[in-house]
Amino acid sequence: MPSTLATPFAPAEPMTLPAHVMACPQCGLHVTLPALRVGEEAFCPRCDEHLVSIPRSPVDAPLAFAWTSLILLLLACSFPLLAIDVQGNQTQISLLQNAEAIYRRDFALLANVLLLCVLLLPGLFLLTVIYLFSGIKTGRRLPGLRPLATLVGRIQPWMMVDVFLLGAIVSMIKMASLAQVGFGLSFWALLGFSLALTRTGSLIEPHWLHYRINLLHGTDPTQGQAEPSHGCHTCGFLSPASEERCRFCHATLHARHPRSLQKTAALLLAAVVLYVPANLYPIMLTESLGRITPSTIVQGIFVMWQNRSYPIALIIFVASVFIPIAKMIALALLCLAAAIPNQVHPLHLTRLYRVIDFIGRWSMVDVFVVIILVTLVHMGSLMSVHPGVAALSFCGMVLATMLSAMSFDVRLLWDVKQPGSTG
Template sequence: MGSAVGGQPLEKIFLPDDKGLFILPNLPVLHPDWVYRLFSFIMPPLIFATFPMKPFAENIPHSLRGNCRDEALPPHTVDCPECGCRADVPRLDRGEAAFCPRCGYKLFRVGRHPFSAPPAYAAASLILMAFAYGMTYIEVGIPGAASVLSLPEMMRLMVFQDYGFLAEVMFVLTFGAPVLFLLLCLYVYAALIRKRVYPALRLATRVMVRLRQAMMVDVFFVSTLVAYIKLSSVAEVRFGSAFYLMFALSVMLIRTSVSVPQHWVYFQIGRLTGDNAVQTASEGKTCCSRCLYFRDSAESPCGVCGAELYRRRPKSLSISSAFLTAAVILYFPANILPIMISSNPAATEVNTILNGIAYMWDEGDRLIAAVIFSASILVPVLKIAAMSVLIASARFALPTGAKKLSHLYRITEAVGRWSMIDIFVIIILMCSFHTYAARVIPGSAAVYFCLVVILTMLSAYYFDPRLLWDKRASDGIAFNETEKHD
């Protein structure tokens, strides 16, 4: 029967599915003691994150309140990572946030339940992910062929058809990055809750924070809806249980991501290690662009978060311009070369992005044509144009308000990931039609387009928006430093 977990042999468990029984082979039957431990870890954070705890806290005896964790951030000074404005932040309690007084950027916040909510959301997300990757995602049927697809099956089909690059993209963005983020979240918050210094705690926090931009489960879910509109016109499509779980997983991942305030987490880690993260701002100190704590300028890396310490990102404009130039060069073959090739025993059709959009518009699928046009043409072009304006403004101080340019940068950074919709749609179509009766394969433009999306995201990542304000200050262009956030 296999090895044992908790003293019990491995068995097969049968779970109801759309078509009867779905078999998960070799799944361990947990010992009751392990089940109790699992629920004792998951349920308290879920309860604490769901119900208000203020009335409960008020009933704690005064003799025990000294042992309660201090969830507040003390008063301290920070430099805004978007405009460089120095701001004195007062004490922040639960549910409070600090905004830059000049550009309106949200500096940091303290969650309503900062210790309990993130691990609760992370645990729930891992459970949803385990089921979503073990069940049927979508079923596609045409005369003479049918495809029953799970998410791992899609990746296997791409590898089998020698499209390992697309399989790796799907794996990293929809499974690898989310799983690693959730595990690191549980690791970091377990240390904070248990008040123990775990190995590489700062490194784990830094990686966890940077993985937030690499999670695209929500983009893949929306791509499935777009693919469904196209599939339903030529095939019978039925969603499996995993499709609905993916929606719940998308919501939970977003909730987990926004509930992790890195500034607050680094402060709590400093309390565990005995290092005071809060230092006064002075001439010989630099505010870290990642954790937003002041450190000695000669200190490298940052003693709080371990990131590179700099007043402005070195060679920001050069690196950002290089990535943007590469994206512009690759954007032409991404639109000229075939992005998708569909075939059946009677005919073969080669589609570029533009003629595919035109074909769907002429066939009456105007909604999906508009969605793909926005994601594949409009968003990349606007992002390239926006980054060009931002880089030019930082170099030459174009006659545009710095605050408006800061808003443009935030929008550009936020929408860039949604250009991956077209790539995910091709992946779903390719996996749905992979037989002799009907076959869809990605063209070479798919790789170029994927690289364009990645390069534009890197261009935005390496661009330092504080240079927009520095250039205007050095050129004597006035701006209102006391403008408040709405």
């Protein structure tokens, strides 16, 4: 295999990726890539999956955006997030007060999800990115680079700052008819944090990152590839089929994820079971002038519709009803398609998987709305909001569908015998 490398220890150069064979993570095809330079991008010829690109400024840009995100995260934790005024009763809340208020009401699952998905995991992600790219920039073989490069990819799907922001906006629009509402300094810091974090995430190219880290360790994964080999699902490089662990990122190697369909189906079943109480029981209880009104997800949507808050009704309907049901049906269909020979082209099924994998976490918006309203509106019998048990089962359902989608090995769709398939 040709290589453009002069020395395996070059700290900041080369900014190219030599020609080599890469395993597509979505269809398993071993794709022969040409040498790639900065700004170039490669796609799988069979399933259109983005394989790798080398961003412009591939080391400095992730570092700059990660530092910016980290500063904005600290600012977002330091000031009031939202404020309301009900008949002269003013309340301001910060991001951390949200979690504290939910803990005090014994809804620890919700508080943990908020802390993990909005603060801790994004913070860990950014610190890891800074550590990894500092190592690459200085050419120093820092300890733990390989497992940390794997970790950033694992954390990314669980970061939900953008979903929380949508939840904050929905909460404020919900409250606007009852009280004076305002966004604090932290809200704008959180908005900047969300944008900078998304940009940082988009600059992380796992295949290229593992290549650069291996160069620091004195190995070039683009050289000496031989068949028969297994493609690593984590770094995309090929290792001999006889080996249990990837040579380049140390992930466990499997031709296909073991028991992928069983795990997907079991988690899907858990999600279906949790979705029943999530709809039967109240997700939120509103106390106004001493009267407590429980409301389920669907009742909440009807009330918003009757109050002519059509965009909010639509957002909650899509996030809490349409996406979960569509995702559960799609996962069931994908499991069937991967297990039984069928006429559907795997490319269509792969695209369906990409859609449900992308939209799944947005279902969490209603959970964040409940958390924010519970923290923000606590004026005793004048007006208070309490969390309902359905918030727990709904949150559990979203987590179960996300885990179910992650357990599904998309490559199984391409293994099924299918008339007319090129694969």
